[in-house]
Amino acid sequence: MNPPTVKFISESFIKPKYSSEESKKPVYLAPWDLMMLSVHYIQKGLLFPKPPGFNDDENSFEDLLQKLKDSLSVTLVHFFPLAGRLATLQQDEPPLYTIYIDCANSPGARFIQASLNLSVSDILSPTDVPPVVQSFFDHDRAINHDGHTESLLTIQVTELIDGIFIGCSINHVVADGSSFWHFFNAWSEVFKAKGENNLTISRPPIHKHWFPEGHDPILNLPFTHHDQFTSRHDSPLMRERVFHFSAASLAKIKAKANSECNTTKISTLQALSAHIWRCVTRARGFLPDQNTSCRLAINNRTRLNPPLPADYFGNCIQTVKATTTAGNLLKNGLGWAAWQLHQTVINHTDKMVLEWVDSWQQTHFIYQLGQFFDTSSIMMGSSPRFDMYGNEFGLGKALAIRSGYANKFDGKVSLYPGIEGGVSMDLEICLQPHFMTALESDQEFTDTV
Structure with a gap:
């Protein structure tokens, strides 16, 4: 049937x-x-x-x-x-x-x-x-x-x-x-x-x-x-799962990353992104010399000088990335990976944004889904900071957030707030079936979910 x-x-x-x-x-x-x-x-x-x-x-x-x-x-x-x-x-x-x-x-x-x-x-x-x-x-x-x-x-x-x-x-x-x-x-x-x-x-x-x-x-x-400047892209067959990270679990991931680097500067999101990057890379079984990247969607509103208002309506985002080899990523541990992401984020300054805009004025680059993202990377999108569960339409509080087919590919991760609030998060992860099966068996990953 x-x-x-x-x-x-x-x-x-x-x-x-x-x-x-x-x-x-x-x-x-x-x-x-x-x-x-x-x-x-x-x-x-x-x-x-x-x-x-x-x-x-x-x-x-x-x-x-x-x-x-x-x-x-x-x-x-x-x-x-x-x-x-x-x-x-x-x-x-x-x-x-x-x-x-x-x-x-x-x-x-x-x-x-x-x-x-x-x-x-x-x-x-x-x-x-x-x-x-x-x-x-x-x-x-x-x-x-x-x-x-x-x-x-x-x-x-x-x-x-x-x-x-x-x-x-x-x-x-x-x-x-x-x-x-x-x-x-x-x-x-x-x-x-x-x-x-x-x-x-x-x-x-x-x-x-x-x-x-x-x-x-x-x-x-x-x-x-x-x-x-346009093209169509169909994603490969993938599995899509939503994994929940409690506030306590995220606090442990953040503390571990900062402790390994003897710092307090690594954010929860940077530590979590590094954790997912490492676990997915291990699940993919890359050879040690395979390059891999973690891309982060980043809001430029606060990075411009003077900053744009929070309520600026339109697009004001870019992606930034940290790149290394699979061997380095897995050998050096969570803190090392989180620090690479931390450095990538703090180096994305007004100067970097304006240089990107000047470059775009010369190239007029238009993102193509089939070319922009590669199967050796992950991409962290959306944000747990967005007010999603505060939306009510006479039906009470929502039970869950879900998304459609759009902009998904192997290695796409979308971050949502957890339904219980606080700093809990739900991660929507898209992977090819054999990679998802390997991730589900990864002890370091399952211990945190």
Whole structure:
């Protein structure tokens, strides 16, 4: 018997409740936005339990959907780029090829109603994340350049037997992880205001994009057709698991890393990343002279001088990496590996950021998923600092965070806060099946999970 599949019931498009003068103007994109044109959308969502008595009232789900739509419309007043579409301005003389967000000519954000004849336990109980979770999100396998014709934001609400999944897909040209959860938090805030006709939110987004001093905000790309800078990438067959690290376990990992280096400067995240890097490298069985890297997604907002506001809406991220051989990584221990990551992070200064931007102005590099990441590395993405479990939509606290197909490959690790709060974390790890089996048998790894 075939497993149940997601049934799509309806779709609609949601526009901002009111339009502002700012929302009628083009939004020009910064280098960090444009380099995302060929990678996938961000797909993250929350699984909620149905409140007691929810199924007894046949109007409960319809009422919830309407409240979600109404509050989304109000939220989009502030986050109006999410209701737009990408557009390309191209001309031959003088040569011009620029991509921007057109907020005025769009049907709005997409809203999908769906259902699945499975329970919450069917989603959370299996060892591996079930493949059906990928169907909780729109824009499956879409790349960001598709935002010329596809919505830049889709909310998909999937009703389960005893739960509701709210999946959010946002075009990665428009937002990074910080901006993604900024929007999600604001939407929850508006929802909890119970439909009050109040357009104020506690953290209004800042839409003025950052450009280095002396640079034109209308970036002329050296292309004549999008085939010159876009590509599609399908991940190999992988297993995906979510591993929980308690606050006590993380404290031990951090203490061990700092003790081995006789320092107190190594952070919890740096120590944990080093731990995962070493365990995955051992599980992959590399020869001692095989090069391996640990990449970290890093927020540039606080690294620029002067820093950008925390509520800057757009992309303001890069990746930094530490590289060594498998032999050195495993021989020198946790503290040594964590210190390499610590040095990589602290050396990512305003000077380094500006040098990268200057370099990008010469190369106009666009990330290609199939080329940018390699099977000898790991990539640590997302952040446990994002407020994920604080989002409520009349359903109480979420039970779990899950993601879609997007931007996954062998060695991708996404960091989420643990449901109990504190400094606990959940790690979503993607590995090829034989590597995952080896990781599950790794004593150093299992002792910490």
